[in-house]
């Protein structure tokens with residue numbers, strides 16, 4: 521059954537909505553870029569890099585993640601980073617992706633906004649023309665930095681306004697509440713950006729409430745700690761506010777001890793608009809398909825549940841309605857016979 525499930529899942533058109541581009545930096549690319557840019561790393565082989573993928577919490581991961589991103593310097597580095605992920609999309613039949621880009625990560629290394637964008641844009645346009653890949657970018661801010669620093673980055677993004685569909689907020693959640701970025705979200709909304717935010721991964725359910733009420737976001741990244749507040753789960757379900765859940769990430773960062781304890785299928789059954797995503801696939805042991813396979817294997821996720829989760833991803837995307845409908849009907853025609 522597992523092999524059949526895998527073949528069935530691989531063939532379905534899918535969307536991914538929660539992916540940090542720096543989290544898709546594979547060990548071999550990390551090492552080759554470090555060599556090219558003469559950046560010293562404490563690793564000299566793919567095995568050594570991968571041996572470091574043991575994390576006890578979000579912060580222990582972020583330390584390695586920012587070290588990894590320090591090898592990205594010129595336009596071609598950003599092109600290769602993006603192209604490596606888009607090729608994975610092609611391989612896994614992820615026909616639409618929404619990718620978080622974090623310019624504040626590169627700025628301390630002297631990388632200009634325009635250098636980063638040129639590389640990313642070249643890869644995105646190539647993938648679109650070669651195999652019809654659909655890609656949207658999310659301008660994601662680092663919440664351990666100040667709101668003033670985020671506002672400077674928002675201003676630097678102005679010449680590239682058309683390249684981004686939304687803003688987001690990532691990095692250390694504990695101690696950096698949504699309220700810290702209220703002005704940023706208000707200004708971005710006034711400029712026409714749509715909005716998402718990481719909340720309820722390590723932070724409490726209250727951060728999800730505050731994200732909805734104070735930042736007025738349309739969707740929540742992770743959000744799995746919503747179960748600590750029944751009223752919140754009711755609101756998420758009633759208003760069909762999407763959660764971009766990342767199962768393998770949650771295990772690697774010890775949000776849940778084991779996949780058997782993961783709550784995504786319970787949330788799905790309670791009517792919450794849950795979606796499946798990989799977050800930082802190079803670091804967490806799997807891309808999108810592997811996340812679905814883990815749920816099938818460890819939680820007994822059925823084909824019907826998988827199909828609902830995939831359908832939800834198109835529904836929860838920042839695509840215009842017409843595009844969502846096109847993808848939904850393509851999915852429908854390829855999954856005939858599976859009851860929802």
Ligand code: HPA
Nearest residue numbers: 540690691692718799800
């Ligand atoms: N949470 C917060 N920030 C992040 C993550 C995450 O899971 N991945 C990359 N940046």
Ligand code: ZN
Nearest residue numbers: 540690741799
């Ligand atoms: Zn994330």
